[in-house]
Amino acid sequence: MTNWGADIQQYFHGVWRLMTGRxxxxxxxxxxVDGFWNSFYAVPVSLPALLINWLAFANEAEALMLLPMSRLEIVLRLxxxxxxxxxLPLVGLLAVAKxxxxxxxxxxxxxxxxxxxALLTWMMLPPTLLQIFFPALAEIAMFLSLVLFFLTLFLxxxxxxxxxxKGAAMGTGVFFGMLVASIATLLILQSLLGINVGSL
Structure with missing residues:
Protein backbone atom coordinates (compact mmCIF):
# COMPACT_ATOMS: atom_id res chain seq x y z
CA MET A 1 0.00 0.00 0.00
CA THR A 2 1.57 3.26 -1.09
CA ASN A 3 -1.10 5.61 0.22
CA TRP A 4 -2.90 4.16 3.20
CA GLY A 5 -5.64 6.78 3.41
CA ALA A 6 -6.54 6.71 -0.27
CA ASP A 7 -6.39 2.92 -0.47
CA ILE A 8 -8.62 2.41 2.57
CA GLN A 9 -11.13 4.95 1.28
CA GLN A 10 -11.20 3.16 -2.08
CA TYR A 11 -11.64 -0.26 -0.47
CA PHE A 12 -14.42 0.98 1.80
CA HIS A 13 -16.13 2.49 -1.23
CA GLY A 14 -15.82 -0.82 -3.02
CA VAL A 15 -17.27 -2.93 -0.22
CA TRP A 16 -20.08 -0.43 0.30
CA ARG A 17 -21.04 -0.94 -3.33
CA LEU A 18 -20.98 -4.70 -2.72
CA MET A 19 -23.20 -4.19 0.32
CA THR A 20 -25.72 -2.42 -1.88
CA GLY A 21 -25.67 -5.32 -4.34
CA ARG A 22 -23.41 -3.82 -7.01
CA VAL A 33 -2.36 -12.37 -4.51
CA ASP A 34 -0.79 -9.22 -3.02
CA GLY A 35 -4.26 -7.80 -2.51
CA PHE A 36 -5.25 -10.97 -0.69
CA TRP A 37 -2.46 -10.57 1.85
CA ASN A 38 -2.84 -6.78 2.03
CA SER A 39 -6.52 -7.20 2.88
CA PHE A 40 -5.47 -8.40 6.33
CA TYR A 41 -4.39 -4.81 7.01
CA ALA A 42 -8.12 -4.45 7.63
CA VAL A 43 -7.44 -5.87 11.10
CA PRO A 44 -5.22 -2.97 12.28
CA VAL A 45 -7.57 -0.55 10.51
CA SER A 46 -10.33 -1.90 12.76
CA LEU A 47 -8.25 -1.84 15.95
CA PRO A 48 -9.15 1.67 17.19
CA ALA A 49 -12.88 0.88 17.06
CA LEU A 50 -12.33 -2.57 18.55
CA LEU A 51 -10.13 -1.14 21.30
CA ILE A 52 -12.87 1.24 22.41
CA ASN A 53 -15.26 -1.71 22.74
CA TRP A 54 -12.70 -3.79 24.61
CA LEU A 55 -11.91 -0.92 27.00
CA ALA A 56 -15.61 -0.32 27.66
CA PHE A 57 -16.07 -3.98 28.56
CA ALA A 58 -12.89 -4.04 30.68
CA ASN A 59 -13.93 -0.94 32.61
CA GLU A 60 -17.36 -2.38 33.37
CA ALA A 61 -15.95 -5.79 34.28
CA GLU A 62 -13.46 -4.19 36.65
CA ALA A 63 -16.10 -1.93 38.21
CA LEU A 64 -18.39 -4.91 38.84
CA MET A 65 -15.42 -7.09 39.89
CA LEU A 66 -16.53 -9.84 37.51
CA LEU A 67 -13.08 -10.98 36.40
CA PRO A 68 -10.00 -11.59 38.60
CA MET A 69 -7.62 -9.75 36.29
CA SER A 70 -6.49 -6.25 35.41
CA ARG A 71 -8.01 -4.12 32.67
CA LEU A 72 -4.91 -4.64 30.54
CA GLU A 73 -5.24 -8.42 30.85
CA ILE A 74 -8.92 -8.25 29.93
CA VAL A 75 -8.21 -6.11 26.87
CA LEU A 76 -5.39 -8.38 25.70
CA ARG A 77 -7.55 -11.48 26.07
CA LEU A 78 -10.44 -9.81 24.26
CA LEU A 88 -9.19 -18.60 12.07
CA PRO A 89 -12.50 -19.16 10.19
CA LEU A 90 -10.84 -17.75 7.06
CA VAL A 91 -7.99 -20.23 7.51
CA GLY A 92 -10.58 -22.99 7.79
CA LEU A 93 -12.28 -21.78 4.62
CA LEU A 94 -8.96 -21.88 2.78
CA ALA A 95 -8.65 -25.53 3.73
CA VAL A 96 -12.06 -26.52 2.34
CA ALA A 97 -12.42 -24.05 -0.54
CA LYS A 98 -11.74 -26.64 -3.25
CA ALA A 118 -13.35 -3.34 8.95
CA LEU A 119 -16.09 -1.01 7.70
CA LEU A 120 -18.79 -2.80 9.72
CA THR A 121 -16.64 -2.65 12.86
CA TRP A 122 -16.61 1.13 12.61
CA MET A 123 -20.34 1.17 11.87
CA MET A 124 -20.96 -0.71 15.14
CA LEU A 125 -19.05 1.84 17.23
CA PRO A 126 -21.74 4.54 17.86
CA PRO A 127 -23.74 2.54 20.47
CA THR A 128 -20.58 1.97 22.51
CA LEU A 129 -19.72 5.67 22.38
CA LEU A 130 -23.28 6.49 23.37
CA GLN A 131 -23.01 4.24 26.43
CA ILE A 132 -19.63 5.68 27.41
CA PHE A 133 -20.52 9.37 27.13
CA PHE A 134 -24.25 9.20 27.92
CA PRO A 135 -24.77 6.34 30.42
CA ALA A 136 -28.37 7.44 31.01
CA LEU A 137 -29.13 6.49 27.41
CA ALA A 138 -28.01 2.89 27.90
CA GLU A 139 -31.35 1.43 26.76
CA ILE A 140 -31.29 3.49 23.57
CA ALA A 141 -27.69 2.41 22.98
CA MET A 142 -28.65 -1.25 23.43
CA PHE A 143 -31.54 -0.89 20.97
CA LEU A 144 -29.29 0.85 18.44
CA SER A 145 -26.69 -1.87 18.91
CA LEU A 146 -29.29 -4.56 18.20
CA VAL A 147 -30.51 -2.77 15.07
CA LEU A 148 -26.94 -2.33 13.80
CA PHE A 149 -26.16 -5.97 14.57
CA PHE A 150 -28.93 -7.23 12.30
CA LEU A 151 -28.05 -4.62 9.67
CA THR A 152 -24.42 -5.72 9.63
CA LEU A 153 -25.51 -9.35 9.27
CA PHE A 154 -27.55 -8.44 6.21
CA LEU A 155 -24.73 -6.36 4.71
CA LYS A 166 -22.06 -18.42 -7.15
CA GLY A 167 -25.74 -17.69 -6.66
CA ALA A 168 -27.77 -16.81 -3.58
CA ALA A 169 -27.97 -20.39 -2.29
CA MET A 170 -24.21 -20.96 -2.31
CA GLY A 171 -23.51 -17.48 -0.96
CA THR A 172 -26.02 -17.94 1.84
CA GLY A 173 -24.50 -21.29 2.75
CA VAL A 174 -21.00 -19.84 2.95
CA PHE A 175 -22.26 -16.84 4.91
CA PHE A 176 -23.96 -18.93 7.58
CA GLY A 177 -21.07 -21.38 7.69
CA MET A 178 -18.60 -18.57 8.33
CA LEU A 179 -20.94 -16.92 10.84
CA VAL A 180 -21.26 -20.13 12.86
CA ALA A 181 -17.51 -20.74 12.63
CA SER A 182 -16.75 -17.21 13.79
CA ILE A 183 -19.13 -17.35 16.75
CA ALA A 184 -17.93 -20.81 17.77
CA THR A 185 -14.29 -19.74 17.54
CA LEU A 186 -14.99 -16.61 19.59
CA LEU A 187 -16.78 -18.55 22.33
CA ILE A 188 -14.08 -21.22 22.48
CA LEU A 189 -11.28 -18.67 22.67
CA GLN A 190 -13.10 -16.61 25.29
CA SER A 191 -13.64 -19.73 27.37
CA LEU A 192 -10.00 -20.77 27.06
CA LEU A 193 -8.87 -17.25 27.98
CA GLY A 194 -11.27 -16.92 30.92
CA ILE A 195 -13.35 -14.13 29.38
CA ASN A 196 -17.13 -14.29 29.63
CA VAL A 197 -18.58 -11.35 27.73
CA GLY A 198 -22.10 -12.62 28.40
CA SER A 199 -21.61 -12.03 32.13
CA LEU A 200 -22.20 -8.30 31.67
Whole structure:
Protein backbone atom coordinates (compact mmCIF):
# COMPACT_ATOMS: atom_id res chain seq x y z
CA MET A 1 0.00 0.00 0.00
CA THR A 2 1.57 3.26 -1.09
CA ASN A 3 -1.10 5.61 0.22
CA TRP A 4 -2.90 4.16 3.20
CA GLY A 5 -5.64 6.78 3.41
CA ALA A 6 -6.54 6.71 -0.27
CA ASP A 7 -6.39 2.92 -0.47
CA ILE A 8 -8.62 2.41 2.57
CA GLN A 9 -11.13 4.95 1.28
CA GLN A 10 -11.20 3.16 -2.08
CA TYR A 11 -11.64 -0.26 -0.47
CA PHE A 12 -14.42 0.98 1.80
CA HIS A 13 -16.13 2.49 -1.23
CA GLY A 14 -15.82 -0.82 -3.02
CA VAL A 15 -17.27 -2.93 -0.22
CA TRP A 16 -20.08 -0.43 0.30
CA ARG A 17 -21.04 -0.94 -3.33
CA LEU A 18 -20.98 -4.70 -2.72
CA MET A 19 -23.20 -4.19 0.32
CA THR A 20 -25.72 -2.42 -1.88
CA GLY A 21 -25.67 -5.32 -4.34
CA ARG A 22 -23.41 -3.82 -7.01
CA UNK A 23 -20.84 -6.32 -8.25
CA UNK A 24 -18.74 -3.50 -9.75
CA UNK A 25 -17.58 -2.81 -6.19
CA UNK A 26 -14.96 -5.51 -6.77
CA UNK A 27 -13.26 -3.17 -9.25
CA UNK A 28 -12.31 -0.94 -6.32
CA UNK A 29 -10.62 -3.80 -4.47
CA UNK A 30 -7.22 -5.35 -5.12
CA UNK A 31 -8.16 -8.85 -6.25
CA UNK A 32 -4.62 -10.18 -6.61
CA VAL A 33 -2.36 -12.37 -4.51
CA ASP A 34 -0.79 -9.22 -3.02
CA GLY A 35 -4.26 -7.80 -2.51
CA PHE A 36 -5.25 -10.97 -0.69
CA TRP A 37 -2.46 -10.57 1.85
CA ASN A 38 -2.84 -6.78 2.03
CA SER A 39 -6.52 -7.20 2.88
CA PHE A 40 -5.47 -8.40 6.33
CA TYR A 41 -4.39 -4.81 7.01
CA ALA A 42 -8.12 -4.45 7.63
CA VAL A 43 -7.44 -5.87 11.10
CA PRO A 44 -5.22 -2.97 12.28
CA VAL A 45 -7.57 -0.55 10.51
CA SER A 46 -10.33 -1.90 12.76
CA LEU A 47 -8.25 -1.84 15.95
CA PRO A 48 -9.15 1.67 17.19
CA ALA A 49 -12.88 0.88 17.06
CA LEU A 50 -12.33 -2.57 18.55
CA LEU A 51 -10.13 -1.14 21.30
CA ILE A 52 -12.87 1.24 22.41
CA ASN A 53 -15.26 -1.71 22.74
CA TRP A 54 -12.70 -3.79 24.61
CA LEU A 55 -11.91 -0.92 27.00
CA ALA A 56 -15.61 -0.32 27.66
CA PHE A 57 -16.07 -3.98 28.56
CA ALA A 58 -12.89 -4.04 30.68
CA ASN A 59 -13.93 -0.94 32.61
CA GLU A 60 -17.36 -2.38 33.37
CA ALA A 61 -15.95 -5.79 34.28
CA GLU A 62 -13.46 -4.19 36.65
CA ALA A 63 -16.10 -1.93 38.21
CA LEU A 64 -18.39 -4.91 38.84
CA MET A 65 -15.42 -7.09 39.89
CA LEU A 66 -16.53 -9.84 37.51
CA LEU A 67 -13.08 -10.98 36.40
CA PRO A 68 -10.00 -11.59 38.60
CA MET A 69 -7.62 -9.75 36.29
CA SER A 70 -6.49 -6.25 35.41
CA ARG A 71 -8.01 -4.12 32.67
CA LEU A 72 -4.91 -4.64 30.54
CA GLU A 73 -5.24 -8.42 30.85
CA ILE A 74 -8.92 -8.25 29.93
CA VAL A 75 -8.21 -6.11 26.87
CA LEU A 76 -5.39 -8.38 25.70
CA ARG A 77 -7.55 -11.48 26.07
CA LEU A 78 -10.44 -9.81 24.26
CA UNK A 79 -8.02 -8.86 21.49
CA UNK A 80 -6.79 -12.44 21.12
CA UNK A 81 -10.31 -13.87 21.03
CA UNK A 82 -11.71 -11.23 18.66
CA UNK A 83 -8.84 -11.33 16.18
CA UNK A 84 -8.74 -15.12 16.39
CA UNK A 85 -12.44 -15.32 15.54
CA UNK A 86 -11.75 -13.09 12.51
CA UNK A 87 -8.72 -14.94 11.15
CA LEU A 88 -9.19 -18.60 12.07
CA PRO A 89 -12.50 -19.16 10.19
CA LEU A 90 -10.84 -17.75 7.06
CA VAL A 91 -7.99 -20.23 7.51
CA GLY A 92 -10.58 -22.99 7.79
CA LEU A 93 -12.28 -21.78 4.62
CA LEU A 94 -8.96 -21.88 2.78
CA ALA A 95 -8.65 -25.53 3.73
CA VAL A 96 -12.06 -26.52 2.34
CA ALA A 97 -12.42 -24.05 -0.54
CA LYS A 98 -11.74 -26.64 -3.25
CA UNK A 99 -14.26 -29.11 -1.82
CA UNK A 100 -16.80 -26.30 -1.44
CA UNK A 101 -16.25 -25.35 -5.10
CA UNK A 102 -15.38 -21.74 -4.34
CA UNK A 103 -11.62 -21.86 -4.85
CA UNK A 104 -11.84 -19.71 -7.99
CA UNK A 105 -13.58 -16.95 -6.02
CA UNK A 106 -11.73 -17.35 -2.74
CA UNK A 107 -9.49 -14.30 -3.16
CA UNK A 108 -12.48 -12.18 -4.13
CA UNK A 109 -14.35 -13.31 -1.04
CA UNK A 110 -11.49 -12.93 1.46
CA UNK A 111 -10.50 -9.48 0.20
CA UNK A 112 -14.11 -8.27 0.22
CA UNK A 113 -14.85 -9.91 3.57
CA UNK A 114 -11.83 -8.42 5.32
CA UNK A 115 -12.49 -4.87 4.19
CA UNK A 116 -16.22 -5.23 4.81
CA UNK A 117 -15.48 -6.42 8.35
CA ALA A 118 -13.35 -3.34 8.95
CA LEU A 119 -16.09 -1.01 7.70
CA LEU A 120 -18.79 -2.80 9.72
CA THR A 121 -16.64 -2.65 12.86
CA TRP A 122 -16.61 1.13 12.61
CA MET A 123 -20.34 1.17 11.87
CA MET A 124 -20.96 -0.71 15.14
CA LEU A 125 -19.05 1.84 17.23
CA PRO A 126 -21.74 4.54 17.86
CA PRO A 127 -23.74 2.54 20.47
CA THR A 128 -20.58 1.97 22.51
CA LEU A 129 -19.72 5.67 22.38
CA LEU A 130 -23.28 6.49 23.37
CA GLN A 131 -23.01 4.24 26.43
CA ILE A 132 -19.63 5.68 27.41
CA PHE A 133 -20.52 9.37 27.13
CA PHE A 134 -24.25 9.20 27.92
CA PRO A 135 -24.77 6.34 30.42
CA ALA A 136 -28.37 7.44 31.01
CA LEU A 137 -29.13 6.49 27.41
CA ALA A 138 -28.01 2.89 27.90
CA GLU A 139 -31.35 1.43 26.76
CA ILE A 140 -31.29 3.49 23.57
CA ALA A 141 -27.69 2.41 22.98
CA MET A 142 -28.65 -1.25 23.43
CA PHE A 143 -31.54 -0.89 20.97
CA LEU A 144 -29.29 0.85 18.44
CA SER A 145 -26.69 -1.87 18.91
CA LEU A 146 -29.29 -4.56 18.20
CA VAL A 147 -30.51 -2.77 15.07
CA LEU A 148 -26.94 -2.33 13.80
CA PHE A 149 -26.16 -5.97 14.57
CA PHE A 150 -28.93 -7.23 12.30
CA LEU A 151 -28.05 -4.62 9.67
CA THR A 152 -24.42 -5.72 9.63
CA LEU A 153 -25.51 -9.35 9.27
CA PHE A 154 -27.55 -8.44 6.21
CA LEU A 155 -24.73 -6.36 4.71
CA UNK A 156 -22.20 -9.16 5.35
CA UNK A 157 -24.53 -11.62 3.65
CA UNK A 158 -24.84 -9.31 0.65
CA UNK A 159 -21.05 -8.97 0.38
CA UNK A 160 -20.65 -12.75 0.53
CA UNK A 161 -23.24 -13.43 -2.17
CA UNK A 162 -21.92 -10.74 -4.54
CA UNK A 163 -18.21 -11.49 -4.01
CA UNK A 164 -18.61 -15.24 -4.52
CA UNK A 165 -20.87 -14.83 -7.57
CA LYS A 166 -22.06 -18.42 -7.15
CA GLY A 167 -25.74 -17.69 -6.66
CA ALA A 168 -27.77 -16.81 -3.58
CA ALA A 169 -27.97 -20.39 -2.29
CA MET A 170 -24.21 -20.96 -2.31
CA GLY A 171 -23.51 -17.48 -0.96
CA THR A 172 -26.02 -17.94 1.84
CA GLY A 173 -24.50 -21.29 2.75
CA VAL A 174 -21.00 -19.84 2.95
CA PHE A 175 -22.26 -16.84 4.91
CA PHE A 176 -23.96 -18.93 7.58
CA GLY A 177 -21.07 -21.38 7.69
CA MET A 178 -18.60 -18.57 8.33
CA LEU A 179 -20.94 -16.92 10.84
CA VAL A 180 -21.26 -20.13 12.86
CA ALA A 181 -17.51 -20.74 12.63
CA SER A 182 -16.75 -17.21 13.79
CA ILE A 183 -19.13 -17.35 16.75
CA ALA A 184 -17.93 -20.81 17.77
CA THR A 185 -14.29 -19.74 17.54
CA LEU A 186 -14.99 -16.61 19.59
CA LEU A 187 -16.78 -18.55 22.33
CA ILE A 188 -14.08 -21.22 22.48
CA LEU A 189 -11.28 -18.67 22.67
CA GLN A 190 -13.10 -16.61 25.29
CA SER A 191 -13.64 -19.73 27.37
CA LEU A 192 -10.00 -20.77 27.06
CA LEU A 193 -8.87 -17.25 27.98
CA GLY A 194 -11.27 -16.92 30.92
CA ILE A 195 -13.35 -14.13 29.38
CA ASN A 196 -17.13 -14.29 29.63
CA VAL A 197 -18.58 -11.35 27.73
CA GLY A 198 -22.10 -12.62 28.40
CA SER A 199 -21.61 -12.03 32.13
CA LEU A 200 -22.20 -8.30 31.67
Missing amino acids: ADGLRYLDIS ALSSIGSWI QARIADRLIHYVVASNWAS SWRVTVVALA
